[in-house]
Amino acid sequence: MITLTEENYIKAIYHLGKYGKDMVNTNAIADALNTKASSVTDMVKKLSEKDYLNYKKYQGVLLTEKGKHIAVNIVRKHRLWEVFLVDKLNFTWDEVHEVAEHLEHIKSEKLINELDAFLEFPTHDPHGDPIPDKDGNFKNIEKITLFQSIVGVTYKCVGVKDTSSNFLKYLDSNSIGLGTSIEVIHKEPFDNSVKIKRDTIDMVVSQNVAKNLYVKKL
Amino acid sequence: MITLTEENYIKAIYHLGKYGKDMVNTNAIADALNTKASSVTDMVKKLSEKDYLNYKKYQGVLLTEKGKHIAVNIVRKHRLWEVFLVDKLNFTWDEVHEVAEHLEHIKSEKLINELDAFLEFPTHDPHGDPIPDKDGNFKNIEKITLFQSIVGVTYKCVGVKDTSSNFLKYLDSNSIGLGTSIEVIHKEPFDNSVKIKRDTIDMVVSQNVAKNLYVKKL
DNA sequence: AAAAAAATTTAGACAAGCCTAAAAATTATT
DNA sequence: AATAATTTTTAGGCTTGTCTAAATTTTTTT
Ligand SMILES: [Mn+2]
Ligand SMILES: [Mn+2]
Ligand SMILES: [Mn+2]
Ligand SMILES: [Mn+2]
Numbered sequence: 001m002i003t004l005t006e007e008n009y010i011k012a013i014y015h016l017g018k019y020g021k022d023m024v025n026t027n028a029i030a031d032a033l034n035t036k037a038s039s040v041t042d043m044v045k046k047l048s049e050k051d052y053l054n055y056k057k058y059q060g061v062l063l064t065e066k067g068k069h070i071a072v073n074i075v076r077k078h079r080l081w082e083v084f085l086v087d088k089l090n091f092t093w094d095e096v097h098e099v100a101e102h103l104e105h106i107k108s109e110k111l112i113n114e115l116d117a118f119l120e121f122p123t124h125d126p127h128g129d130p131i132p133d134k135d136g137n138f139k140n141i142e143k144i145t146l147f148q149s150i151v152g153v154t155y156k157c158v159g160v161k162d163t164s165s166n167f168l169k170y171l172d173s174n175s176i177g178l179g180t181s182i183e184v185i186h187k188e189p190f191d192n193s194v195k196i197k198r199d200t201i202d203m204v205v206s207q208n209v210a211k212n213l214y215v216k217k218l
Numbered sequence: 219m220i221t222l223t224e225e226n227y228i229k230a231i232y233h234l235g236k237y238g239k240d241m242v243n244t245n246a247i248a249d250a251l252n253t254k255a256s257s258v259t260d261m262v263k264k265l266s267e268k269d270y271l272n273y274k275k276y277q278g279v280l281l282t283e284k285g286k287h288i289a290v291n292i293v294r295k296h297r298l299w300e301v302f303l304v305d306k307l308n309f310t311w312d313e314v315h316e317v318a319e320h321l322e323h324i325k326s327e328k329l330i331n332e333l334d335a336f337l338e339f340p341t342h343d344p345h346g347d348p349i350p351d352k353d354g355n356f357k358n359i360e361k362i363t364l365f366q367s368i369v370g371v372t373y374k375c376v377g378v379k380d381t382s383s384n385f386l387k388y389l390d391s392n393s394i395g396l397g398t399s400i401e402v403i404h405k406e407p408f409d410n411s412v413k414i415k416r417d418t419i420d421m422v423v424s425q426n427v428a429k430n431l432y433v434k435k436l
Numbered sequence: 437a438a439a440a441a442a443a444t445t446t447a448g449a450c451a452a453g454c455c456t457a458a459a460a461a462t463t464a465t466t
Numbered sequence: 467a468a469t470a471a472t473t474t475t476t477a478g479g480c481t482t483g484t485c486t487a488a489a490t491t492t493t494t495t496t
Contacts, residue, residue, distance in 0.1 A: 005453065026474055039454055041475055046452090058461060058474060089332035099326045108317045114307035223483065244444055257484055259445055264482090276444060276491055 002050075004105050007074055008033060009043050010052055011104075013063055014071030023060030069136060076132040077112050078104040079125035084115060086126045093126040093177075094168035127168075128159025128178050128214060146182070146194055147210040154183040155215035162212040171213075174203065182215060220268075222323050225292055226251060227261050228270055229322075231281055232289030241278030287354060294350040295330050296322040297343035302333060304344045311344040311395075312386035345386075346377025346396050346432060364400070364412055365428040372401040373433035380430040389431075392421065400433060 012032040016024045026044070030037045048055035052067035063071060081103040085091035091099075113134060116122075123138075124130055130138040143158050157180040160167065171177065176198060185202065186195040192207035205213075230250040234242045244262070248255045266273035270285035281289060299321040303309035309317075331352060334340075341356075342348055348356040361376050375398040378385065389395065394416060403420065404413040410425035423431075 003452080027472095035453090036455065037474065038456080038476080042453075085329070088336055089329065091328070091332070095328070099324070099329055102324050106317065106320050110309070110313070111303070111307065111317055114309070118306055221482080245442095253483090254485065255444065256446080256486080260483075 002070065005043070006047060006050075006052070007070065007105055009040075009047060010063065010067055010071050011074045011078075013053065013061060014068065014075070017063060023056070023062050025060040029061075072132045072136040074104050076136070077106070079129060079131040080112060080115055080119065080122070082125045082127075083119050083122045083131070087119060087122075092168075092172070094165040094172070096126060097163055097165075124159075126178075127163050128157075141216065143214040143216050145211050146184075146196075146205070146213040146215050147192070147207065149184045149187075149194070149210075149215060151184050151187055154181060154218050156181055156218050157213060158216045159214035160212060161214060167209075167212060170209070174198075174205075176213070181218065220288065223261070224265060224268075224270070225288065225323055227258075227265060228281065228285055228289050229292045229296075231271065231279060232286065232293070235281065241274070241280050243278040247279075290350045290354040292322050294354070295324070297347060297349045298330060298333055298337065298340070300343045300345070301337050301340045301349070305337060305340075310386075310390070312383040312390070314344060315381055315383075342377075344396075345381050346375075359434060361432040361434050363429050364402075364414075364423070364431040364433050365410070365425065367402045367405075367412070367428075367433060369402050369405055372399060372436050374399055374436050375431060376434045377432035378430060379432060385427075385430060388427070392416075392423075394431070399436065 009029065012029055013024050016028050016032060026037050026040045029044070030040045033040075044053070044055050044061055047053050047067070048061070051064055052070065053061045053063045055061045078100045081100040082096040085096045085099060086093060116134070121133075122131055130140055132138040141158060145161065146155070149155060157176060157178055159178070160171070176182075180198060183197040184194060185197055187193075188195070188204075192210070193204050194207075194210045195202065195204045197203075227247070230247055231242050234246050234250060244255050244258045247262070248258045251258075262271070262273050262279055265271050265285070266279070269282055270288065271279045271281045273279045296318045299318040300314040303314045303317060304311060334352070339351075340349055348358055350356040359376060363379065364373070367373060375394060375396055377396070378389070394400075398416060401415040402412060403415055405411075406413070406422075410428070411422050412425075412428045413420065413422045415421075
């Protein structure tokens with residue numbers, strides 16, 4: 001049996017280790033889970049014991065295949081529930097994360113597979129993140145941040161990096177959402193702000209915004 | 219903040235105390251929750267401290283209004299999720315209870331009220347039990363057990379007392395479900411079995427079955 | 437009204453997760 | 467290469483919810 005707390009650790013470690021092959025360190029995990037490094041050390045030993053990850057003292061941890069499998073399944077559940085909340089229950093994209101954080105721990109194969117079917121097998125969640133299928137497979141769409149974009153090119157918004165309520169509400173209030181077309185007009189070297197044309201409207205977004213908005217060439 | 223364990227105790231006490239005004243005793247609670255009497259004593263002290271119930275040493279407990287409110291809200295969530303599972307996700311009535319047992323603890327006002335609306339404000343769950351509305355109000359339909367029925371009268375099946383998978387599957391295999399018409403042909407004094415006519419078919423059900431099937435005069 | 441049986445509470449212990457403070461190891465700086 | 471700073475682990479303790487065994491109270495039986 002795997003506990004809710006163990007699941008949260010595994011998911012956090014998965015997200016922290018997603019890019020790059022190097023080990024995930026204690027402080028990063030403590031930070032992600034709002035807990036203390038000493039607590040992480042304790043838990044990491046237990047997870048290693050249970051074979052969800054490999055732990056090397058003072059070095060960090062790496063999920064095993066077993067651990068990755070658990071993690072991807074939790075991510076699948078999290079994102080499917082988010083789709084459900086937005087598509088069926090009138091939640092906005094800034095409201096879903098907190099509730100999905102709890103729903104992702106409900107354990108029922110049938111529940112999640114039927115939910116998947118009920119939602120007609122969505123491939124992406126409300127924030128543009130890919131949804132793993134029943135076997136854990138998914139493909140990341142090629143995307144860059146608006147920060148990495150090129151002047152003169154038109155892009156489509158395909159995701160957000162920061163999923164905080166604050167950022168999502170900012171985007172809402174500026175009529176930017178998934179699918180929105182964005183033409184890059186100018187990139188200001190001084191403060192790295194980006195001038196874009198959204199529909200017919202010109203607007204300037206800060207470096208912070210540009211770095212948290214994923215776009216794809218049209 | 220109320221913990222998952224506390225919620226389960228409160229719900230169990232609510233169901234045990236539903237009929238009759240007398241106090242719920244320690245062993246009954248321990249039994250319902252598959253735990254030990256000593257654990258119940260501990261928890262009951264804590265719940266009393268938090269004002270969810272009144273506890274009199276060696277006498278038993280009674281939920282306060284605050285406790286009842288919590289309980290009814292959990293029951294509401296439990297039953298709405300059961301409807302969702304059956305109506306939208308192709309669960310059968312014998313599969314829903316276990317999953318709903320977990321879903322009932324998800325804390326989000328918006329979630330449950332939107333779910334209620336999405337399901338078009340159902341009044342009863344898949345087992346015929348009434349669903350409290352947003353304010354905790356619900357009405358029990360007048361019903362008796364088949365055991366209490368009268369020979370010669372035709373009834374409609376409106377609920378089940380035992381919601382175990384075994385019993386529900388037995389009913390399925392005998393084509394008895396909510397809404398099924400049942401005419402009482404004979405009540406056998408020797409073993410309290412009941413001979414009924416379901417559609418055009420005569421069949422005999424045991425005392426055990428008769429005591430767990432709720433019916434209503436047509 | 438005792439004595440016996442049953443129900444309930446108390447005492448003491450344990451696992452899971454968390455914390456703070458101190459010790460040890462690693463990494464960065466001089 | 468030595469010292470300083472940072473990171474990580476260890477040690478010891480706390481809370482929640484559980485358990486077993488023993489003590490106490492209530493209820494039932496004689
Ligand atoms: Mn979570
Ligand atoms: Mn998401
Ligand atoms: Mn429950
Ligand atoms: Mn039910």
